Amino acid sequence: MALSVEHFGRTYATAAGSFTAVADLSFTVASGEIVGLIGPNGAGKTTTLRSLAGILRPTSGRVRIDDYDLIEHPLEAKRCLAFMPDEPHLFEYLTVMEHLRLVARLYGVTDVVDRAAALVDELQLTGKEQALPGELSRGMRQKVVIACGLVRNATTLLFDEPLTGLDPIGIRRMRSTIVARAKAGAAILLSSHLLHLVEEVCSRVIIMDRGQKVADGTFAELASRADLASAGSNLEQIFLRVTGHDAHP
């Protein structure tokens, strides 16, 4: 499995004691698979993704990326991974091209010029190669973050709200990019509130609520579950039923 999560949990220390953001979460994502991670606000999606990316340390459980344990072999695991956060963190003093060069250097990508040119074209960043982040719109900055994630040969891609700030053409291109990467063999975990996007590109979906996994399966599997049968095959209906919000208009 490209990505394997076993009994993962994350607890935060707070002034009032401790708060469990994610508890006992287990799932896998195979190569070529696109899995949607959805849930209401505060469900623990971003905590999960940040922990899988090595930003937060898991309180419990194991995370393996391409058979490398994230805690025991962090460098090897991170080399196989690309995380595209929802908030584009860029260095204000590096140009778009310099961001790509820096990431390529740190990940040992030698043919950065060709790769960068292809990505700039794919993500519609042409003409912005020498621009600083301060000169870019929110959507453009998001594209730079995604380009930095795609410039190396990552086998596991983590997307957190990848369409935030993108225009309709950008959204369409991004969908194609995600699907193309999965077809090329990457394992993709995608978190989004845009259920129609998840429905369109994902082959499987994991629904989280209050830090726990409440559903995991293909749309057909979820629709055929006894407790969800009446919700229909629509992901929105399934989501509302699973999270207990279907009673509200």
Add this chain to the structure above:
Amino acid sequence: MFSASLYIIVCSFRNRVRVRLQRLRQPRYFIGAIAGAAYLYFSFFARFRASRSSVARRGNRPSRVPGSLAAPLAVAPALGALALMIAAAGAWLFPVDSSLLEFSEAEQQFLFPAPVSRRQLLIYRIMRSQLGMLFGSAMIGIFSPPTLGVSRLRISAASWIILVTARIYFTGVTLARARLGASGRTRRVAWLPVSALAIALALVAGAVGAQWRQTPPADALAGLILIGRAADSPAARVVLLPFRALVQPLFSEWPGPYLIAIAGALAVLGTVATWVLLSDEAFQEAVSDVAERRSREPVKKGEPIYKVRSTGWTLPPTGRPETAFAWKAAMQTLRMVDKRSLLRGVIILVCLTIVAALMGQANGLASMLGAFSIAGTLFAILLAPQIVRMDMRQDLQHLELLKTWPVKASAVVRGELVWPSVIITACAWLMLAVATFLAGTMMTHVGLGLRLGGGAALAILTPALVLSQLTIHNAAALIFPAWVPLGNQRPRGLDAMGQRLIMLGATWLLLVLSLLPGAIVGGIVWFALQHFIGAAALVPAALVCTGIVAIEVLLATEALGPAYERLDVLAVERAE
């Protein structure tokens, strides 16, 4: 609107105080507050007590002004008035955006669409700026010398009137500037204050010029007194009247003269406020202009502005990760500082040094430049590592990104140290080279061997001193992220000030401790060799000391690796 303005101001102030008090529950803020309070007590209040007891010793007799200060003090009101007039004229020549026209995003969102007149918005903004100005004038009162014979409270009140008048006047200039290009009566009215100021300046300049030609001053102080007397001449007095009225309370005796002077200053304040409030039709446009200019700026206020320019350094695709971090920080420097301007500065410094050395000791240039370069060297070595924060202290803001990179933790720490140490060392070396070059002119009693040996030894020690301090600062950022201001943050408050003082003291203590082994071994080397090679023994001693410190730094970066791995992004986010 008045009550709404007051509500916003009171609520903001109350909430700010509440947040500051609430955070005292955390030990770091509590300890910081104690340290800050102790510092304030010993710096200011202890001074008050000392000055009070000195007054008591004098039997409450007013302090006598020393004879040498009598003449400058006599013309001080005229000089103050002249300075204010020059500042007032400068506002037209060198336009800056008035801070009273800067509204926060929340203010723009809530107040602009509200049924509030432009004048009311301006009054609100003036009211909101009062807290800062009251604090500023209180500080002026606290720092004022007791020899003036007026109480600090009276000085604070007089300063407050000047500050408020200046703030409102600058707003008026910004508003009037927008109308300078208009047509008809609006244009004529807008040009009126500019013309009046120009005539007034010409009159005063004429008076100063006439006196200067009559009796050229012997030195700078005499020149200042001459300018003051010229500004006190009848014609100049008339045109300087409003400016004189503003500064007069600072020099007036209590109670009668002071109260009359305060009334005069308040009249000027009232006139300026009326001028601004009557010209508020340009307010909306001026506010929009300021907001637009701010929005065009690529970064938040107070943050550095980066410009895309060719740096001549392309990151090669392979190599050590430390180099990549150094390159990243170098790009930051080169995007902030223009290489050509920097080169010009260095060339000017080098030329000045050569000229000063050629002119010899008789001229003061060599001594001045020498003293400046020694101070610059010491500043670069001892304080720049605290100020230049292009390392982990800044990159902790990007920790979320850094943590995803497949780079060994110790390499990250080392990489963060490379560029700041290079750039600080380069600055220190430049200043040291100037000082060593001029040492022959400045310190003729010190032998050439000692001058060269000492200079070379300090040059060798510089990278060690700089790296050692940077390592300590970065270690503090990794181990106690909450104690270290990140990036361009400048936390305010007594507790934050105390935290900074504690950190500074701890850093210097650790610096001494980290240098101790190197200093001891280096001292032994010097002692052993100085009988044979004299002052040149300082060089091998410095080399040994630097080597030991380099090993310490290398070991420290390895030891800090686990601290970086353990560092929780949330700890940094909370600290921010």
